[in-house]
Amino acid sequence: MRILLTGASGLVGAAFARAAARRGHAVTGIVGGFTGELPGLLSRRTVDLCDEAALTAVVLEVLPDAIVNCAAVSEPAVVEHDPARSQALNVALAATLARLARKLNARLVHISSEQAFDGARTAPYAIGDATSPINLYGRQKIASEQAAHAMAPDFSATVRAPLLMGNSPGGKRSTHERIFADWAAGKTAQLFSDEFRQPCTAENLAEVLLELCARRGLCGVLHWAGADLISRHALGLALREHFKLSPQRAPITAITRAEKPEAARTRQAHLALDLAPLVNVLNTRPQTLAEQLAELHVPLSCQEWYSSGK
Numbered sequence: 001m002r003i004l005l006t007g008a009s010g011l012v013g014a015a016f017a018r019a020a021a022r023r024g025h026a027v028t029g030i031v032g033g034f035t036g037e038l039p040g041l042l043s044r045r046t047v048d049l050c051d052e053a054a055l056t057a058v059v060l061e062v063l064p065d066a067i068v069n070c071a072a073v074s075e076p077a078v079v080e081h082d083p084a085r086s087q088a089l090n091v092a093l094a095a096t097l098a099r100l101a102r103k104l105n106a107r108l109v110h111i112s113s114e115q116a117f118d119g120a121r122t123a124p125y126a127i128g129d130a131t132s133p134i135n136l137y138g139r140q141k142i143a144s145e146q147a148a149h150a151m152a153p154d155f156s157a158t159v160r161a162p163l164l165m166g167n168s169p170g171g172k173r174s175t176h177e178r179i180f181a182d183w184a185a186g187k188t189a190q191l192f193s194d195e196f197r198q199p200c201t202a203e204n205l206a207e208v209l210l211e212l213c214a215r216r217g218l219c220g221v222l223h224w225a226g227a228d229l230i231s232r233h234a235l236g237l238a239l240r241e242h243f244k245l246s247p248q249r250a251p252i253t254a255i256t257r258a259e260k261p262e263a264a265r266t267r268q269a270h271l272a273l274d275l276a277p278l279v280n281v282l283n284t285r286p287q288t289l290a291e292q293l294a295e296l297h298v299p300l301s302c303q304e305w306y307s308s309g310k
């Protein structure tokens with residue numbers, strides 16, 4: 001398959017490029033500012049994705065069988081800080097790609113977020129449940145789902161993804177990389193003991209996206225996540241144990257939502273996803289936490305600290 005990949009330098013995009021190359025697909029990756037190595041790409045373009053004309057020119061040059069959209073402003077705090085740029089990347093880009101996919105009869109695979117929901121209930125959210133975002137990022141992700149569906153109902157699949165672990169090109173993007181960065185900087189990781197998530201790795205999500213490129217009958221909004229629900233605090237403890245770090249070298253403090261009411265206003269307490277129907281029709285399986293930990297690397301920027309034993 002000829003695949004056009006946006007966000008090729010991001011956590012999920014880079015994992016997707018590696019997964020697609022292992023199966024012999026020809027991937028053209030679009031990056032923004034990243035200049036480092038990206039294994040798995042057949043070719044690479046530096047394009048500002050807010051520039052619709054430049055993006056359209058690349059898509060028409062590649063004439064892809066599938067477009068995989070991994071570009072976004074993916075941090076809720078950054079979205080709040082720069083809503084206009086975030087709207088362009090999180091919403092308008094999805095609409096443009098859906099329009100181009102329809103024009104070219106290409107598949108569009110797009111990513112949304114578990115943050116479509118408010119996390120006020122403990123039962124898993126199903127794909128048909130009413131959305132209830134509590135921050136701008138969540139609202140933009142829902143708008144992007146709607147844009148993809150409106151422009152390309154028979155071509156597009158949008159996967160709502162959970163909190164992501166995994167190994168990013170810069171080593172600073174995923175949950176475990178951020179916790180490691182705190183430890184390497186001599187800081188205590190402050191982790192909520194009453195916020196529950198169902199993480200998976202970017203590598204596992206990439207396998208799902210790749211399957212969806214070929215499964216053109218699966219359209220609309222779909223859910224994917226890991227097999228285990230866990231608090232952020234328990235996740236930190238599991239990470240520390242997996243990498244055999246002592247509490248002195250890798251300190252963790254449990255915090256609660258009641259202690260941080262301002263932050264809790266825009267953070268969901270409990271996000272669990274019902275994975276039907278995807279889990280019943282894909283070959284990729286939801287990962288247990290143990291399977292995820294086994295895939296994680298010590299981020300490059302923390303390796304000196306890690307191996308120093310100090």
Ligand SMILES: NC(=O)c1ccc[n+]([C@@H]2O[C@H](COP(=O)([O-])OP(=O)(O)OC[C@H]3O[C@@H](n4cnc5c(N)ncnc54)[C@H](OP(=O)(O)O)[C@@H]3O)[C@@H](O)[C@H]2O)c1
Nearest residue numbers: 007009010011012032033034048049071072074111161164
């Ligand atoms: N990370 C999570 O925990 C998580 C959870 C659920 C859903 N998601 C969703 O999963 C998708 C992928 O997220 P991610 O975590 O992989 O994102 P990420 O690591 O933050 O990567 C974002 C990508 O977008 C590119 N980009 C941003 N602005 C650009 C611009 N103006 N022009 C060109 N490229 C631009 C970046 O390129 P450069 O770096 O080269 O500039 C980078 O490749 C997003 O839709 C996100 O909302 C993420």
